[in-house]
Amino acid sequence: MSSSKPAKKVKTRIKDHELIDQRRRQIAEGAMKVFVAKGYHMATVREIAEAAGMTMGSMYNYVRSKEDIIFFVYEHITHNLREEMKRAIEGITDPKERLRAALRHNLEAVEKHSDAIMFMYQSSGCLDRDSMHVVLGRETEYIKMFEELLRQSLGEQDYDEFRLRLAADILAYLPVIITLRRWSLNRRFKSTEEVMEGIMQFTMHGLDFFSLLAQPSGVAIPEKE
Secondary structure, X not given: OOOOOOOOOOOOOOOOHHHXXXXXXXXXXXXXXXXXXXXXXXXXXXXXXXXXXXXXXXXXXXXXXXXXXXXXXXXHHHHHHHHHHHHHHOOOOOHHHHHHHHHHXXXXXXXXXXXXXXXXXXXXXXXXXXXXXXXXXXXXXXXXXXXXXXXXXXXXXXXXXXXXHHHHHHHHHHHHHHHHOHHHHHXXXXXXXXXXXXXXXXXXXXXXXXHHXXXXXXOOOOOOO
């Protein structure tokens, strides 16, 4: 069964789907600026409308509530991360080089979107249940990109499915240390670039996960429905 989650349905008075997508991206980008500066709870819908370059009346043609807005922010960020990753590895034919490029890009993306990612971690509890379900589905899609890159890198080698799936999760989210620990990293190291290079070396050489993946873990993976 596919892990992809259906898009959350948010009612709108507008029938032009292309315009809806455009305006919701506009709202998400404006809201992100306000949320990062003030936090979700302190931000007002009026401030978000102003940051998005829209009137309150116009914005309510595309969203129903502040809860819809935070959902669109999460959707916008996760969509951008997936699309940026696809572009970063496009045209690279060697599987191991493609994986390396993906790892490097993932580090750079986390650094680039550091404020947005910090906001996402701090404010996930503000999402309603349906929104959280969709967002977690998008997160799974991102991890599965790394699963596929690992499989391609291993080629014809046998591998342990549990270890591969766990490695994909680690590879996808290890770079988030740059965001969650940035106050300490900035104090203890010369530059973010130095930290990123250290993480790359740790990942590609220190863990030697290619050899590890080929060893049986003894952990059974339940079959998907």
